[in-house]
Amino acid sequence: MCPDPFVDRPADSRKADVLIVGAGPGGCAAAYDLAIRGARVLLLDRTEFPRRKICAGGLTVKAVRALRYPIDPVIRKTVSSLSISCRMRNRRQLSGVDPVCHMVERSAFDHYCLRQTMAAGVRFAVVGRIHHVAETVRGVSLVTDGGRIRCRFLIGADGVHSRVRQLTGRFPEIRAGLGVEGIVESIPTRERCLGFDFSRVPGGYGWVFPKAGHLNVGLYTSRADVRITRQDLLDYASARIGGPLPMHVAGFHLGLGGWRYRPGHGRILLVGDAAGLVDPLLGEGVYHAVISGQQAASAVSEALETGGDACRSYARRLLPVRRDLLFSRLASAVFYSLPAAGHLLLASPAAGSPLMDGFACGMPLPDIFFNPHRFIKKIWLRNKIL
Ligand SMILES: Cc1cc2nc3c(=O)[nH]c(=O)nc-3n(C[C@H](O)[C@H](O)[C@H](O)COP(=O)(O)OP(=O)(O)OC[C@H]3O[C@@H](n4cnc5c(N)ncnc54)[C@H](O)[C@@H]3O)c2cc1C
Incomplete structure (x- = not known):
């Protein structure tokens, strides 16, 4: 893919109707929808694809359904049951008939989504550091290492440490959760379902997710004051599955707090982790990244057609997402303060079956x-x- 597109290029390559920074699930979802509606979209990322993305790669059914194209080529495993424990005891299995989660490797999934998005007509380019963002009544301009780019609307889909968010001062209330993961190469045969171990970490859980040829093992917390170290992960993996230790251990933040995100008004919209839209209860972020990307695309295409305020329209469209996040925030506060009771409830047929x-x-x-x-x-x- 091309390196920096803005050096020594004709002036028109530095313009787009919509500029999207970040080509993860949120950025690709927004770019895809805008392109099929006829907008000129330029999608930028700081790295070439495929690239590593620290993520357990569990895509819920709702996330897969929200995508505009089938993702069968990148699904590594499909799972129909969960196993839950509290303090590594009282393990219970919640079994279903139909799939509840599709497992992917994020590097392959994200690359696949980017290819689908480019096939829909989106231009993609790797960009250097972004130095400055300025919004006027007519548009937005972005100053990067490679020069100035102008667009009518800017979508910040650049993840939890969003540069667009930092430079524009939008949504200062963002909070960060933390996930640390590793890969265990050989699968013990008993691991056939998604494993969740509550009470292993304050405000979160430990997980063991089976993939085609390995296990993804990790620890998640929704609390900004909780640290998770590499040693914590090794200890968890050894207590939980024994056998070989996880490799490629790495951690990354998750964007939380999006129930408070108000897009305001104007031409700059944030989606996905950049807007804190990760579900705090389970740390699921791909679904809301995709949904918010699509809602941002609808708001921007409406504004391109009618001249209306994209952010206002986006704010209205984002209300169901913020409602779900607020619910999840309250549920996680209750659940993680009483994890033993929460575990008992989930393990009961009254809650487990509907779940x-x-x-x-x-x-x-x-x-x-x-x-x-x-x-x-x-x-x-x-x-x-x-
Ligand atoms: C350990 C861990 C496990 C997780 N497991 C799951 C899971 O199983 N299921 C799930 O649904 N969610 C999971 N999540 C959350 C999920 O990874 C994120 O919520 C999701 O990736 C958010 O998508 P996004 O498009 O908003 O941002 P991202 O996927 O983070 O994409 C942002 C993109 O922006 C680019 N970028 C960043 N800064 C710049 C810049 N300055 N200029 C240009 N480009 C930039 C990045 O390179 C990246 O490609 C997990 C997170 C972690 C940390």
Whole structure:
């Protein structure tokens, strides 16, 4: 892929209707939708693809359904059951008939999404450091190592440490969770489901996710004051699965706090981790990155057509996401302060069965427990289709 596109290029290559910084799931989702609606989109990332992305690679059914194209070529395993424990004891299995999660490797998944996005007509380029962002009534300009780029709208999809967010001062209330992961090459045969171990980390959990040829093992916390070290991960892996120690251990932050994100007004929108849209309960971020990218694309294309305020329109479209995040924030506060009780509840058929059915139908957590009408309709539809 081309290196820096803005050096020694004709002036028109430095312009786009929409500039998107960050080619992860959020940026690609926004770029794809804008391109198929006819917008000139320039998608920038600081690295070439494929690149490593620290992530467990668990895509829920709702995340896969939200994508505009099938992702079968990059699915490494499909999982229909979960196993949960508290303090590494009382392991219970929640089994379902239908898939609840599709496992991918993020480097392959992200590269695949980028290729689909480029095939839809999006230009992609690697960009150097971004120094300055300025918004006027007519558009936005971005100063990078390679020069100035002008666009009518800017979407910041550049992850939890978003440069666009820092330079524009939007959403200072972002909070960071933390995930540390490693790879165990040989799979003990008993690991067939997604494993969650609550109480291993304050405000989070340990996980063991099976993939085609290895296990992904990790620790997650939603709390900014909790540290997770490499040794914590090694200790967890050794207690949980024994055998070979995890390799390629690495950690990264997750963008939280998006229930407070208000896009305001104007031409600069944040999506995905840049806007703190990770679900704090489970640390799932790909779904909201995709949904927010698509909502940002709808808001921007409406503004391109009508001249309206893209941020206002985006704010309205983002309300269901912020509602789900607020619910998840409250649920995680209760769950992680009483993990033993939470574990007992999840292990009971009264909560476990609807949870598995809801996940398999691709429903967000609040809808599973607080929207009986929608829940029953989805289950009925699924049974009818089967
Ligand atoms: C250890 C761990 C495990 C996780 N496991 C899961 C999971 O199993 N399932 C799940 O749904 N979520 C998981 N998440 C969360 C998930 O990875 C993120 O929520 C998701 O990737 C967010 O997508 P995004 O597009 O907003 O940002 P990202 O995927 O972070 O993409 C941002 C892109 O912006 C680029 N970028 C950054 N800065 C700049 C810059 N200055 N200029 C240009 N480009 C830039 C980056 O190179 C990157 O390509 C996990 C996170 C961690 C840390």
